[in-house]
Amino acid sequence: MTWLAIPQDSPFGVHNLPYGVFTAPDQPGRRRIGVRIGEFVLDAGAAARAVGTPSVLLDADSLNPLMAAGRPTWTAVRAALTEWLTDEAHRPAVAPHLVELAAVELHLPFEVADYVDFYASEHHASNLGRIFRPGSEPLTPNWKHLPIGYHGRAGTVVVSGTPVVRPHGQRKAPADPLPSFGPSRRLDIEAEIGFVVGTPTGLGTRVGLDGFREHVFGVLLLNDWSARDIQAWEYVPLGPFLGKSFATSVSPWVVPLDALEHARVVPPARDVEPLPYLDDRDGEPWGLDIAMEVSLNGQPVSRPPFATMYWTAAQQLAHMTVNGASLRTGDLYASGTVSGPEVETRGALIELTWNGENPVKLADGTTRTFLENDDEVTITATAPGPDGTRIGFGEVTGRIVP
Numbered sequence: 001m002t003w004l005a006i007p008q009d010s011p012f013g014v015h016n017l018p019y020g021v022f023t024a025p026d027q028p029g030r031r032r033i034g035v036r037i038g039e040f041v042l043d044a045g046a047a048a049r050a051v052g053t054p055s056v057l058l059d060a061d062s063l064n065p066l067m068a069a070g071r072p073t074w075t076a077v078r079a080a081l082t083e084w085l086t087d088e089a090h091r092p093a094v095a096p097h098l099v100e101l102a103a104v105e106l107h108l109p110f111e112v113a114d115y116v117d118f119y120a121s122e123h124h125a126s127n128l129g130r131i132f133r134p135g136s137e138p139l140t141p142n143w144k145h146l147p148i149g150y151h152g153r154a155g156t157v158v159v160s161g162t163p164v165v166r167p168h169g170q171r172k173a174p175a176d177p178l179p180s181f182g183p184s185r186r187l188d189i190e191a192e193i194g195f196v197v198g199t200p201t202g203l204g205t206r207v208g209l210d211g212f213r214e215h216v217f218g219v220l221l222l223n224d225w226s227a228r229d230i231q232a233w234e235y236v237p238l239g240p241f242l243g244k245s246f247a248t249s250v251s252p253w254v255v256p257l258d259a260l261e262h263a264r265v266v267p268p269a270r271d272v273e274p275l276p277y278l279d280d281r282d283g284e285p286w287g288l289d290i291a292m293e294v295s296l297n298g299q300p301v302s303r304p305p306f307a308t309m310y311w312t313a314a315q316q317l318a319h320m321t322v323n324g325a326s327l328r329t330g331d332l333y334a335s336g337t338v339s340g341p342e343v344e345t346r347g348a349l350i351e352l353t354w355n356g357e358n359p360v361k362l363a364d365g366t367t368r369t370f371l372e373n374d375d376e377v378t379i380t381a382t383a384p385g386p387d388g389t390r391i392g393f394g395e396v397t398g399r400i401v402p
């Protein structure tokens with residue numbers, strides 16, 4: 001129990017303690033590491049100094065130094081934060097360093113090194129196969145043998161709340177004789193979970209399935225904005241390029257992997273035997289029971305269940321490094337769009353509306369196939385914590401501007 005007055009059922013209780021980077025109104029230019037507790041942000045560096053254990057890792061303007069320090073340090077820092085917020089003896093020193101969440105500005109919490117996006121939902125991949133490649137098998141022959149992914153654009157990863165400018169590009173519908181240039185007419189979302197790498201590796205090193213805990217610092221929410229008209233015309237044969245590289249939004253809070261211990265579940269049964277480096281049947285299961293919700297202009301339109309993902313984040317990390325590619329602190333990899341088996345659990349509008357054939361009805365009487373200017377999309381999520389608690393992820397939100 002924390003000495004702080006927060007509701008018993010808060011998804012930001014002491015079992016969570018996600019990390020972010022904030023500026024407070026009294027010092028708008030000074031970025032600091034914050035830890036969310038209830039509706040407060042603890043200035044972690046100031047609290048460490050106040051209790052007499054100053055830390056250069058917490059007195060930083062980004063999470064990168066802490067992320068680079070590795071698993072034993074993450075465990076020790078988390079234990080210290082828990083002690084400061086639960087032991088009444090620390091209260092006088094720590095309490096002055098709590099800032100109201102409503103008063104702070106939240107920033108991108110780490111410098112994104114490389115950004116990779118996977119394609120790990122069997123339901124999403126099958127739906128997109130049917131829509132983009134009618135007449136072919138929905139899943140490509142490789143899909144159940146390896147977690148398919150592509151390299152995205154790290155420099156356009158933005159924090160929640162950043163406006164998303166509608167991209168321009170070449171658009172060509174199948175019936176058009178030639179491409180035209182202009183703003184995307186089929187702007188979409190992809191509800192995903194992102195994994196943040198802390199501990200780096202050198203070239204030529206593989207991270208096996210059992211290295212997941214050692215290398216992954218935490219987890220966040222991610223929206224992979226996608227211009228479907230640009231994507232459909234450009235993607236053969238090298239994959240997504242400008243249709244997805246204009247913006248990728250992430251939530252400001254990185255939930256520590258340790259906070260998700262009670263969310264771990266066995267992933268869905270695989271009907272193809274994986275090669276040994278991807279075979280997780282004897283090891284720790286890394287399916288995660290994260291319940292996501294997507295809202296459009298404040299109205300829930302989908303509830304994607306992360307537990308249904310075919311490939312886990314541990315398998316994705318093993319695959320990403322099996323060729324000896326090194327990891328850098330700040331590497332971000334996304335799960336791929338999270339879609340469950342039911343219509344109302346699909347994580348992208350292209351699936352929810354079946355390529356625009358079945359528009360989504362909104363409470364104001366309007367309908368949507370794809371996003372219009374001024375539309376705002378918000379993804380939230382929670383996962384089970386210990387003793388019946390919930391672990392909150394906060395939200396990733398973005399509004400479309402022309």
Ligand SMILES: O=C(O)/C=C/C(=O)CC(=O)CC(=O)O
Nearest residue numbers: 118119120128132190336337
């Ligand atoms: O099947 C395709 O050609 C395209 C798939 C996607 O757009 C999905 C993607 O970015 C990966 C994912 O988020 O699942």
Ligand SMILES: [Ca+2]
Nearest residue numbers: 117190224337
């Ligand atoms: Ca994606």
Ligand SMILES: [Mg+2]
Nearest residue numbers: 244245247248
């Ligand atoms: Mg993107």
